[in-house]
Amino acid sequence: MSKRLEGQSALVTGAAAGIGRAIAVRLASEGARVLVADINGEGAAETAREIGASASVCHVDVTQRSSIAAMVAEAVARHGRLDVTVSNAGIMDRMPFLEMTDDFWNKVIGLNLSGAFMCGQESARQMVSQGGGGRIVFVASNSGLFGGRGRAAYGASKAGLMNLTQSMAIELAEHNIRVNAVGPGPTKTRDDQGEVPPPSVMARMPMARFGDPQEVAAVAAFLAAEESSFVTGHTYFADGGYTVAGMMEG
C-alpha cells in the first residue's frame, strides 16, 4: 500500500461501521493519523482497534454544531492540525412522498445535508486558520442524481450535498482547500442485504454486483491525497456503472 497520507491528520465521521469504517482503515493504511468519529462509541472503538495506534476515537453527533466543533478541536489537540476531513455519516431512510412527515424530512436533511455542511464549514475554518490548505471529502450517493421511490428526502439531501461540494470548492480554492465527494452505488455494508442487489438494481447495474466498502474507500483516499491535486468540486462515482447505464439490452 502506498503511503500517500504519511503523518497527516484526518478525521472521518460515521466511521463506526460500513463505508466510514473502510475509509478510516484505508486512510490509516496510507499513513494518516485518524480520528474515528461517530455517535456509536462501541463501533468507533472497534474501528480504532482494527487500525491500531494511529487511530483515536471521538464521540460526535453531526446534527449538533457544538459537537462538530469539539470533534475538530479534538483532531487538532491530538494531531496538531487537520489536513483531511471525510464527512461520511448519513442515513438512508425511505418513506412514501405522500406520507412523508416534516420530522422525517428534517431528520434526513438534518443529518445528511446540514450535518455535512457543518462538518465542512468547521473543518474549512480550521484549515484556513492553520494555513497550508486541506482536503474535504463528502460521501454522496447515486440517489442524488435521479429520483427514487421513497427517496424524496434522501435523494434531495445527496443532490444538495453534490451542489454544496461545488460551491465550497469555488470559495475554498483560494485557501488551497479542495472539496470533492465520492458517490457510492449500492454497497454491501450488512449481511442482510443478500449476495447480489435486488432485481430493480440489477436491471441497470453493468457490473452486476454490490460494491465493497473498500472500493468506495479507495476513491475517498485518492480524493484525500495529493495525487488528485487538480481535482476539486467533483463527485466521483464508485458504482459499478450504475449511474451511467441506460438501455441495457438490444
Ligand SMILES: NC(=O)c1ccc[n+]([C@@H]2O[C@H](COP(=O)([O-])OP(=O)(O)OC[C@H]3O[C@@H](n4cnc5c(N)ncnc54)[C@H](O)[C@@H]3O)[C@@H](O)[C@H]2O)c1
Ligand atoms: N451503503 C450504501 O449502499 C450506500 C450507497 C450510497 C451512499 N451511501 C452513503 O454512505 C454513507 C455511509 O453509509 P453506510 O451504508 O456505511 O451506513 P452505515 O449505517 O453502515 O454507517 C453510518 C454511520 O453513521 C453513523 N451516524 C449516524 N448518525 C450519526 C450522527 N448523528 N452523528 C455521527 N455519526 C452518525 C452511524 O452510527 C454509523 O456508524 C452514508 O452517507 C450513505 O448515505 C451508502
